Amino acid sequence: MTETSRKDESLRRRLIELTRDLIIIPSTRDRPEDIQRCMEFVVNHVELPNELTVRRFCEKGSPSTVILPRNVSAPEVLLLAHLDVVARPQGAAYHSSVNDGRIYGPGSGDMKGELAILLEIFRDFHERCSGISLGLAVTSDEENGGNHGTRFLFEKVGLRCGVAIIPDSGSLNEIAIEEKGILHLKLKAHGSSGHASRPWLAENPLEKLISKLTEVRNYFETLKSADGHWHPTFAVTVMQTENRVSNRIPSFAEAVCDVRFPPPYSSNQVISQLKRFMEHKMELEVLVSAEPTKVSPDPLFLTATEEITQKPVTLIREHGGSDARFICGYGIPVIMSRPYVGNLHAENEWIDIASMETLYHIYQRYFEKKLRPGDR
Ligand SMILES: [Zn+2]
Structure with missing residues (x-):
């Protein structure tokens, strides 16, 4: 096994395990204690070297956490995810399985698989490049409108950033720029x-x-x-x-x-x-x-996507909505692409594992271009 394939294998394993650990916590709106438990799990997972500041909020019962490099109030890149999932019919199990290169389970595609990617890359970059201007915000009421999560953070707390990344819309090479x-x-x-x-x-x-x-x-x-x-x-x-x-x-x-x-x-x-x-x-x-949303993604991200996937990028319109609407009003570019997913909010929801790894590598390439960790 070469060094690269060993690294790839270990990344795949970490992404699968972390996604499955998140799915097993039924973090639905009607289970506030599980939302809280999931938030603790997320914060604990991002091992915190001394240079990170963790700020916790709880607006109308919905917890959010913002993790920023010390002395940075507006990071150049902010990663955003929600950990809440829509409730399944009564009696449904919050279990996961791995089959045909996919992780199946409630919330796998929306968006615990994506959250796992963000947690892994956030931790990896902060471990390797101390002080890098990369932040993370995790909210818990997106499926209920996002008012007490992302909206609260930007409108009331005054959170700002250079670019926001929300892997909750679009696809790998289809980057969403408009939402209804x-x-x-x-x-x-x-x-x-x-x-x-x-x-x-x-x-x-x-x-x-x-x-x-x-x-x-x-x-x-x-x-x-x-x-x-x-x-x-x-x-x-x-x-x-x-x-x-x-x-x-x-x-x-x-x-x-x-x-x-x-x-x-x-x-x-x-x-x-x-x-x-x-x-x-x-x-x-x-x-x-x-309101309907129109966002402008960072051209550097489009280039990073094309370099890693070796395929052209298309800019698309999405029928669904995301938390991007609370951010684009401040003139902040928002990047919305995600791995291949299916059956969202329904039975047999899934996320494709290979495309999770690809998105991880796209982020890696983008941060190298945007945040220039080598120059530190
Ligand atoms: Zn979502």
């Missing part, structure tokens, strides 16, 4: 309950809600464009009443909808449009609101 805006809305309908054998005596809020949702869906159909689904979309994700019996008409019903929209639409514009559909005894509540 997001609205999570709750539609509520009130009515009057009654026996289902005499529906004419009741005002059924569930049926009112269904017909309203159809109207809204028809409206979104009119906004379609032929441009790769780069138009507003609408999906009903939750629908519920307090009713538990089949022969009773409920007095209240609600639905949660997920709306995604590209520029030039804005969240206020979409909300006021939807408000026009609301009738008497109906309400619209905004749960999450985020």
